[in-house]
Amino acid sequence: MNPAAPQKPPVAPLLQFILHDGQRVVFVLQYDPDHLAAIRAIFQEHRGVWRKPSRAWVVPQGAAREIMAELAEMDPDRFPLPRSEAFLEKATQNPRAFVAPQLDVQIQPLTDGRQAVRFAYDPVLVTLLHKMRGHWHKPWWVVDSPLQLI
Known part of the structure; x- marks a missing residue:
C-alpha cells in the first residue's frame, strides 16, 4: 500500500x-x-x-x-x-481613464513661445515628449511646440 x-x-x-x-x-x-x-x-x-x-x-x-x-x-x-x-x-x-488623472500634468507657457511641462513620471508621456523633441530640464520638460499641440 x-x-x-x-x-x-x-x-x-x-x-x-x-x-x-x-x-x-x-x-x-x-x-x-x-x-x-x-x-x-x-x-x-x-x-x-x-x-x-x-x-x-x-x-x-x-x-x-x-x-x-x-x-x-x-x-x-x-x-x-x-x-x-x-x-x-x-x-x-472596456478602457477606463485610470492613470491620466493621477499624472498631475502642468503646462507653463514660456515667454519665448516654448512650453514647460511637468507631471508624475509616466513612460508613455516621456515617449510622447521625446517624439515632440522635448528636452528634460529638471524638474520640467521644455517643448518647442505650441500650447494647442501639447
Whole structure:
C-alpha cells in the first residue's frame, strides 16, 4: 500500500485585476513579500512605474503580455497565464481613464513661445515628449511646440 503523496495547499493568485486606458496597462497585485523583489525587477525592466496612490504597477501597453509571461514563468501558481490573459482581454474591451488623472500634468507657457511641462513620471508621456523633441530640464520638460499641440 502506497501512502498518498502529500499535496501542497492551493495558493491564491497574486494578480487581482488589470485595467487599461488605451495607452497603459495597470496591474493590481496582492502584496507578497516573498515575490516583491522579483516582481519589482520584472516591471522595472519593462518601464513599469509603481503608482503609490492606486497601489498598482503601470506599464506601456506593449509590455503587458511579456510581463504576464515572465510573471507566469517566475511562479505559475501565483500568476497563472490564462487568468492574466482573461483579465487583459476584459480590460482592453472596456478602457477606463485610470492613470491620466493621477499624472498631475502642468503646462507653463514660456515667454519665448516654448512650453514647460511637468507631471508624475509616466513612460508613455516621456515617449510622447521625446517624439515632440522635448528636452528634460529638471524638474520640467521644455517643448518647442505650441500650447494647442501639447
